Amino acid sequence: MQHFERGRLHGHNIVAVLPGSAPEQQAGHVVIGAHYDHLGHGQTGSLALFGEKGEIHNGADDNASGSAALLEIAEAFATLEPRPERSVVFVWFDAEEQGLIGSQYYVEHPRFPLRRCAAMFNLDMVGRARDGRVAVLGATSGEGLERIVLGAARRNRLDATLVPYMVPNSDHFSFYRKKVPVAFFTTGLHADYHRPSDDADRIDMQTLVRIARCAFDAARTVAATAGPRPAWHEVRSAPFGFMALELLEGLTGREGFGKLARALYGxxxxxxxxxxxxxxxxxxxxxxxxxxxxxxxxxxxxxxxxxxxxxxxxxxxxxxxxxxxxxxxxxxxxxxxxxxxxxxxxxxxxxxxxxxx
Ligand SMILES: [Zn+2]
Ligand SMILES: [Zn+2]
Incomplete structure (x- = not known):
């Protein structure tokens, strides 16, 4: 447990380590993360409509989907034979919603030096797939990482689209800024985003399972054998207009905005x-x-x-x-x-x- 304070905010990152079969000092490690905080009763960051104000925000998609996937991934790693050479660090981040505070704290106080972190995989909002699709953002930040993610997607019959943009919208960004290669799995925004209606009955479980398997598979591929860590590359940041249009699609439920966003930028x-x-x-x-x-x-x-x-x-x-x-x-x-x-x-x-x- 990693405790941190920022003003009146007290947060806790939950950190678990699976030691690799080789010493971490030589083989390095892989981080897999998901934030487990959400908005409570919507005191900050809520998009609740007038009649919904003050209701509990369960955050089934944002980000119970990612934190549950991470639990399953950790369990799968724990029973893996043979053990990967690289160590694997699982982090459930706190205070993502207040501005990536938990992950910023982690990268300043990492379990192992980040220069030995071969890759960071982030899962945030992976429960609301449309037509069984997931987007993987920013994987061009690591040499060969896109190939690894696509291979894992194919093996797990997951329809994954690589988006060669960096968006500072979740915890992977804290690692990216420290020059760690990242891949961010997300099924994107929707009309229940940051509202009390983000509930479990709207989750696409089947695709969520495939995404968890794909992330596990990709992380396992990177962790399996020690070697030089993938080279870090700068990724173009997504223009503000792209995010604004995607957000509009999420909020209004009208596909036209998203289509226009992707035509212009994606x-x-x-x-x-x-x-x-x-x-x-x-x-x-x-x-x-x-x-x-x-x-x-x-x-x-x-x-x-x-x-x-x-x-x-x-x-x-x-x-x-x-x-x-x-x-x-x-x-x-x-x-x-x-x-x-x-x-x-x-x-x-x-x-x-x-x-x-
Ligand atoms: Zn989130
Ligand atoms: Zn959120």
Whole structure:
């Protein structure tokens, strides 16, 4: 138990350690975390509507889902044979809702030096999957971490979308700032977010179990063998507009806001793309998406859609417009995608023409 004070706030992080088969000083460790605090009767941070004020906020999704998953993950690790070489540290953080205070305290007073922390996995709001999907944010912060997460997702039949953005909205951010590679699992915002209606009957248990298994699997892969820790990389921070639109979707329950947010900033129609000067670099294509079926692959660069250029010299805005153009092309009447694969230029019809095969 790790006690901390900040003004009138008294908090307790709960820290458990599973020693690795190799000494931590040599092999390092992995941290898996979830915050267990919530909003009480909604004194601070509540979005309760007028009639709900003062009611208990149970926080089934935020974050009983993550803390319960972490209990199961800890149990699975405890019975694992053979024991991983790296030690595993499980942390239930307090005072996340007041501004990541528990995790900030932990990174200043870590159980083991953070320079030996190979990766931190965070679970916050993992109970409200839509169509069985989970988003994993920030995994580009660790060399090879995305591959590990995707492998774990595949083995556990989990539909995971990697989002190459860093958002300072949960405890992983405290570790990221200390240059620890992180991966943040979340099923995102919804209309019951920070309201008394965030209750257990709305949890998608089936997907929650898959997410817990996937996080366990990914953490086990990193912990299994000691070696050099994955190199840390800076991750682009999500623009404020992205978060605002996502929040609007969560609060209003209208999918249009989220769609617009993702078109402007996030994964487009089953692919994660990064804007660049010459187009949209494709980082990842979901296996069953229409883009995959059309023949677009990771590593391609989408240069134009329906004749409109997708990149621009002025990166940020150009890229955003590029995503929006791509989204418009993929959701509108049939289009042609111009792309670059290595030194070849390809024209691909979209939607894919089945008769042409
Ligand atoms: Zn939370
Ligand atoms: Zn919260």
């Amino acid at each position: 994964p487009v129609a089953g692919a994660v793309v990064l804007p660049s000067e010459h187009g949209l670099e494709v980082l990842y294509v979901e296996p069953d998406s229409a883009l995959a079926e059309a023949g677009v692959r990771a590593g391609d660069r989408l240069e134009a859609a329906r004749g409109g250029l997708l990149g621009s010299r002025r990166h940020a805005l150009g890229g955003r417009l590029g995503r929006l153009r791509l989204w418009a092309a993929l959701t509108g009447p049939p289009a042609t995608l111009e792309l670059r694969r290595g030194d070849r230029s390809l024209s691909i019809p979209f939607p894919p023409r089945h008769d042409a095969r």
